[in-house]
Amino acid sequence: xxxxxxxxxxxxxxxxxxxxxxxxxxxxxxxxxxxxxxxxxxxxxxxxxxxxxxxxxxxxxxxxxxxxxxxxxxxxxxxxxxxxxxxxxxxxxxxxxxxxxxxxxxxxxxxxxxxxxxxxxxxxxxxxxxxxxxxxxxxxxxxxxxxxxxxxxxxxxxxxxxxxxxxxxxxxxxxxxxxxxxxxxxxxxxxxxxxxxxxxxxxxxxxxxxxxxxxxxxxxxxxxxxxxxxxxxxxxxxxxxxxxxxxxxxxxxxxxxxxxxxxxxxxxxxxxxxxxxxxxxxxxxxxxxxxxxxxxxxxxxxxxxxxxxxxxxxxxxxxxxxxxxxxxxxxxxxxxxxxxxxxxxxxxxxxxxxxxxxxxxxxxxxxxxxxxxxxxxxxxxxxxxxxxxxxxxxxxxxxxxxxxxxxxxxxxxxxxxxxxxxxxxxxxxxxxxxxxxxxxxxxxxxxxxxxxxxxxxxxxxxxxxxxxxxxxxxxxxxxxxxxxxxxxxxxxxxxxxxxx
Numbered sequence: 001x002x003x004x005x006x007x008x009x010x011x012x013x014x015x016x017x018x019x020x021x022x023x024x025x026x027x028x029x030x031x032x033x034x035x036x037x038x039x040x041x042x043x044x045x046x047x048x049x050x051x052x053x054x055x056x057x058x059x060x061x062x063x064x065x066x067x068x069x070x071x072x073x074x075x076x077x078x079x080x081x082x083x084x085x086x087x088x089x090x091x092x093x094x095x096x097x098x099x100x101x102x103x104x105x106x107x108x109x110x111x112x113x114x115x116x117x118x119x120x121x122x123x124x125x126x127x128x129x130x131x132x133x134x135x136x137x138x139x140x141x142x143x144x145x146x147x148x149x150x151x152x153x154x155x156x157x158x159x160x161x162x163x164x165x166x167x168x169x170x171x172x173x174x175x176x177x178x179x180x181x182x183x184x185x186x187x188x189x190x191x192x193x194x195x196x197x198x199x200x201x202x203x204x205x206x207x208x209x210x211x212x213x214x215x216x217x218x219x220x221x222x223x224x225x226x227x228x229x230x231x232x233x234x235x236x237x238x239x240x241x242x243x244x245x246x247x248x249x250x251x252x253x254x255x256x257x258x259x260x261x262x263x264x265x266x267x268x269x270x271x272x273x274x275x276x277x278x279x280x281x282x283x284x285x286x287x288x289x290x291x292x293x294x295x296x297x298x299x300x301x302x303x304x305x306x307x308x309x310x311x312x313x314x315x316x317x318x319x320x321x322x323x324x325x326x327x328x329x330x331x332x333x334x335x336x337x338x339x340x341x342x343x344x345x346x347x348x349x350x351x352x353x354x355x356x357x358x359x360x361x362x363x364x365x366x367x368x369x370x371x372x373x374x375x376x377x378x379x380x381x382x383x384x385x386x387x388x389x390x391x392x393x394x395x396x397x398x399x400x401x402x403x404x405x406x407x408x409x410x411x412x413x414x415x416x417x418x419x420x421x422x423x424x425x426x427x428x429x430x431x432x433x434x435x436x437x438x439x440x441x442x443x444x445x446x447x448x449x450x451x452x453x454x455x456x457x458x459x460x461x462x463x464x465x466x467x468x469x470x471x472x473x474x475x476x477x478x479x480x481x482x483x484x485x486x487x488x489x490x491x492x493x494x495x496x497x498x499x500x
Contacts, residue, residue, distance in 0.1 A: 052368075052371070053367045053368065053371040055368065055372055060365065061368065064365075064369065064372065067212055067349060068341065068342055068345045070215075071212040071215075071216075071341040071342075071344060071345050072337075072341040073220075074212065074215050074216040074341065075341035075344075077216075077219050083330050083334065083394070084227045085226075085230060086327070086330050086394050087393065087394060088231055088234050088235075088245065089242060090394050090396070091235075092234075092241065094181075095320050095395075095400060096178050096180070096181060096319040098322075098326055098395065099313065099322035099326070100179065100182040100319075101181055101182070101242050101245065101326075102309070102322060102326035103171045103172050103182045103309060103313055104181075104183075104189065105185070106171060106309040107160075107167050107171055107186060107309075108190070109302075109305070110306050111160060111167065111193075112156065112193065112196060114295075114299055114302045115155075115156055115295070115298070116152070116200055117291040117295045118148060118149055118197075118200070118201050118291065120291075120429050120434070122145045122201060122204045122287070123204040123208045124348060124351045124429060124432060125141050125208070125287075126142065126204070126207075127207075127348040128351050128352065128355055129208075130208060130209050130210075131351070131352040131356050138205075138269070139271065141287075142201070142205045142264070142269060142270055143271075143277075144284055145201045145287060146202075147278055147279055148287060148288075149200075149201045150194065150197070150198060152197055153193050153195070153196065153197030153198060156193040156194075157191065160186060160187070160189075161191075164183055164186050164187050164190070167186065168186060170309075171306055171310045171313055172310075172313055173313070173314065178313065181241075181242045184242065184243050184246070185242050188243055188246035188250060195253045195256065195257030196253050196256075198260065198261070199218075199253065199260050202260030202261070202263075202264055203215045203260070205264060205269055205270075207344060208348050209269070210349070218256055219256065222255045222256040225248075225251060226248045226251070226252035227248075229247070229252075230245055230248045232244075233247050233248050234248075293434035293437070294434050294438070297434075297438040300444075301441060303445060303449075304445045304448050308325075308464055308468075309322075309325075311456050311464055312325040312464060320399050321403055321460070321461045323397070323400045323404075324402075324461060325404075325407065325464065327391060327395060327401075328411055328465070329411075330394065331384055331387055331411065332408070332411035332414070334384075335381065335384050335412075336380075336418055338380060339373060339376060339377060339415070342369065342422065342426070343429075345369070346369045346423055346426030346427050346429075346430055347426045347427075347430045348430065350426075350427055351431070351432070353365050354430075354489075359488070359489060366427050366430075366483075369426070370483075372423070373418075373419035373420050375419070376419055377415045377416045377420070378415075378419065380415045381412040381414075382412070384408065385412045391404050391408065403461060406461075406465075407464070407465040410465040410466065410469070411465060411468075414465075414468055414472060417469075417472045417473065417476055420476055421472050421475045421476050424478075424479030424482065424483060425475070425479060427482075427483075427489075428482055428487075431487055433482060433486065433488075436478070436482055437478075439478070440475055440477075440478025440479070440481075441475065441478070444470075444472070444473075444475045445471070447471065448468070448470055448471035448474075451467035
């Protein structure tokens, strides 16, 4: 509890960043009841409960939890399996193997998320269509998104297969010893690019329908397979080393791909005839327009992640710093993934509520989600501090364990900021404010790159993690500007809308 206390003490101050929920005059505590008969003095009406940002476990919180818990479990599966991959690669007792696998994994992830803008655009669109009862438009949006996903997936796979050394040069210097492990891992993993792109669009379709349970089942089954195949392919009986970890991931992605397509057709969210019919270009324009801003954001974020990976890979030639960073980022992701899941819930729940119940309800929901972000960010940061004694699970090398300790501590405190940042950016997506989101993230990326250069020179690996504080601090400022001034759910925009 002593570890959690300083984090929880920050909550009362953090809530000052959140805009208040607008209260109508009908519920104002200054409103008085009518004069009673007989000329008695007016009796003030009892004030209604003041709107609260922090969770109070009322009907709104129950609604959020009912939808969020499966999404959180779904998102949590991936870093857990990533931790399992890290565990088995760590059992090879080679810092270079760990550094090489981490470098290739970052290149793959950055390439994947740089072009996978579709879920951010597709989810709120499909949510609005289903909220309005327009299933045909939802099917058309999904078909168009799947078509683009297949094209982008094929292009991404071809690039990583044919130009793997060029891709790896973004994070590894020419002649780096870690290339021995990174190159084969990336080439095998590239085979999962196309099925992975299709799967995340399928995932976004179910989210838009407010079904977070089905993706959880699919992801659970696919990743259990991944975890089971890791030791069998890496050690005995296959003995493929790092290549085995890549093949295990490819197998799980193909299982996920087949499951999504089958269930989308079975539940009549997609027709088989439409699956193989390319949509007209005019139908793709709304996705491409919204996707352009999301793409800018994705590129900015992943330039940062690649720069961080390159900085950690260049700190020493033994791979110790890079291996320690891989462990710290894995611990960070285990907590951050919960907040990311809540962010995706905001992205589809806010627009659906806006269509069904109006601005006031959507605003109340948005504020409560922000409150959940602050509480969970603080609690998760505290939980990460409690994990510090167990860093040895990921690597038996004492030097790696020691180097990972301080970055993991810094990461724990960054989760408090992440709570507001992730949910706030999910609200931006739900409101369709993709350009604002992109501008905020580009500004944060530029500040991060500047900080990364200077902090790394001064403080080494700890400086890398200090620069993340700059990155998320700028993003937090962007969230605050959106919440108070630019959002259609901001008090000033809602007041202007009522006047019209």
